Amino acid sequence: MSGSREPGSGDTVVDVVVVGAGFAGLSAAERLVSTGRSVLVLEGRDRVGGRSFSGEVAGVRVDLGATWVARRHTAVRDLASRVGCTMTGQFAEGRNVLWLARRRRTYSGTIPKVSPAALVDMARMQRAVGKLVSTVDVNAAWESPEAARLDAISFGEWLDRKNALPSTRALMTVVSKVQWGCTPGDVSLLHALRYIRAAGGLDHMLDVDGGQQQDRFVETTQEIARRVAEQLGDRVRLETPVDRIAQDDNGVTVRTGSGEIRAQYVIVTASPAHRAAIEFEPALPEQAQGLTRTWRMGVLSKAFVAYEEPFWRADGFSGEGVTDTGTVFITFDVSPAPGGPGVMMAFCDPRVFDGFSPEVRRDRVVRQLADLYGPRARTPIDYVDHCWGAEPFAPGGPNPAVAPYATVSFGEALTEPHGRVHWAGSETAGEWAGSMNGAVLTGQRTAEHVVTLLSRDVREGVSR
Ligand SMILES: Cc1cc2nc3c(=O)[nH]c(=O)nc-3n(C[C@H](O)[C@H](O)[C@H](O)COP(=O)(O)OP(=O)(O)OC[C@H]3O[C@@H](n4cnc5c(N)ncnc54)[C@H](O)[C@@H]3O)c2cc1C
Structure with a gap:
């Protein structure tokens, strides 16, 4: 003392x-x-x-906010183990659903079965992102050699300039919505690259096995x-x-x-x-005030739908889905055990979710799950959701949706005492x-x- x-x-x-x-x-x-x-x-x-907040669905505790840890997230793993919390691997066995740019496909493993042209384009854009990511100083992105140029356009404008195919663009939109709580047009390219670098690169950001979605905590x-x-x-x-x-x-x-x-x-x-x-x-100081004015939070919503059992597993599905067909844009199976209840976690786009009544929100999610996983999804036993943008105190999340110019102009004030x-x-x-x-x-x-x-x-x- x-x-x-x-x-x-x-x-x-x-x-x-x-x-x-x-x-x-x-x-x-x-x-x-x-x-x-x-x-x-x-x-x-x-x-x-x-931004970590537990809810409950069919008696199962679920993460309404932060969920996953990667292997390299050792600080939070250590903290959890010190207080006696336990981890479980993210379930990922079976076929995934990819429903982008009006085409529904199912596939196993990490390579989606999309057209050869779409695959080539995806790989081209991933390489381009990787190249730019490697130029970004993750501790002081605003001091990166190309900072001014990269902060002068949005991630979306950059995808346009690169002539990204609709399928690649749809996938990057999903990435943007889940990472920054906004569409690619609303986030600076430099800010996006900084967060992609912090996540260990685009592959690590997207992966379950060995990636960002590797494990979650049983106790939440x-x-x-x-x-x-x-x-x-x-x-x-x-x-x-x-x-x-x-x-x-x-x-x-x-x-x-x-x-x-x-x-x-x-x-x-x-x-x-x-x-x-x-x-x-x-x-x-002025720069620190600029930071508070321009680093607005993105918004994201999550829903959990419970069933008697994880029926999709018997149909050969992992529960992992990526779609641009409506409100839900990502799903994951977070069931506590194979015997049930089955719990599907769905990331929802706040723009077509938060403004509706709880009944309409539930109906939208359930109907979309039925499109993705079949008619059994229409008979849930429980449902819960959370809209981070509607929080009465400190709203928003998961991360700031920082528009062009604001990283170079105000980023330094993040840590300056x-x-x-x-x-x-x-x-x-x-x-x-x-x-x-x-x-x-x-x-x-x-x-x-x-x-x-x-x-x-x-x-x-x-x-x-
Ligand atoms: C939907 C969602 C999904 C996410 N998924 C993941 C994931 O899978 N893995 C992962 O690692 N991260 C994830 N995150 C991000 C993760 O939650 C955050 O990075 C992390 O929890 C931030 O912790 P923090 O302490 O910095 O900030 P916060 O958790 O935001 O804590 C700041 C606290 O300050 C309080 N506060 C603010 N202003 C005041 C004030 N004036 N007076 C008093 N108190 C105040 C707030 O109420 C809040 O409790 C997710 C976040 C969300 C919202």
Whole structure:
């Protein structure tokens, strides 16, 4: 401890305030506590986990937000194993369905049975993406040699310029909707390349076996966060949105609806757009304000449909489907066991989903599953969905949908501290941007940096 008292019983003086109880905030707090620092985590929602959120369908817990971890996501795997959460491989046995550009095909393995011309074009575009990805500095994309050129057009404009065939374009649209929560025309090429690089390349991003969709957690990803929060105890305060952070030479004053907390440093883990809801005194520099205005969140929705059993398996299907035929654009089998219930997870396009009533949303998803997997899909036993764009607090996800010019203009402000205010969170993660793994690593890294500053302050006799 650096001379401070532990929080609790109304004490509001701590070494560090952490804003946000997602993976970044909880990991920062864990690291600070392990070095003997006092910490308070302030979370605006009534739950921990941030973009990790559990739901239930037919008695099965499901991930309404973040789901998968790749083999190389060792930080989040370590965290999960420390709190006793277990992994299961993503089910992928059988034929996949690919229904793009008006053609429905089924195929086994990773190479879809599409026309030779479509395959050649897909390979050509993957090579072109790979070539550009290799030029991007994942830790400072705005400093990449071709940054200005790559940030001046959208991913969609680039696909046009490359004369991508409709089938390739349809697949890239699916990638864009699931990664950035927008269509390719709405995201800067440089931003897309940065996230593709962070995901280990396009192949790794798309793959199940050995790729980004390799494993998921039996207990759900929010349960990992919940268990970490449980260990932190009353250091985590829910329903406590931070609306103002003021700082002077000796420390910071963090304001919430229920009072003020004095600390030496603050770690803000809110995503860039949500930083704008906090008033900073002194104000953020112009570039940092530009970041909050332009790094708007994308939006994505997910639905889970439960059946008596995973009937598609008996028909030889893996449950993995990619389609551009309507609301649902990706499906995966997340059934807990072969005997049932069968649970199909469906990614939904918010533009043709969020605005409808729950009954209409359910009907749209079920009808599309019937198109993909046959008439048995018409008789579900349960259904749940979640629209990330409709969240009342800190809406959006999975990632920012950053338009052209905003990465080069404002990207540097992602991590640049503002005096005693430091930034963490998945967006600041460089080579792990966009993942729970990145969130964990940025929380730990920023906490370590702040611990160094606290030790320096003690040496130099700076007090609150
Ligand atoms: C639908 C979806 C699917 C995803 N799939 C995957 C996946 O399969 N694998 C993967 O690795 N990642 C996935 N992600 C991304 C992953 O969830 C995020 O990268 C990661 O969870 C971000 O963690 P974080 O702590 O940086 O931010 P968050 O989880 O967003 O946490 C930030 C917290 O700060 C709080 N907050 C914001 N402003 C304030 C304020 N003013 N005061 C108090 N609290 C505040 C928010 O409420 C939030 O709880 C997915 C995300 C979504 C939405």
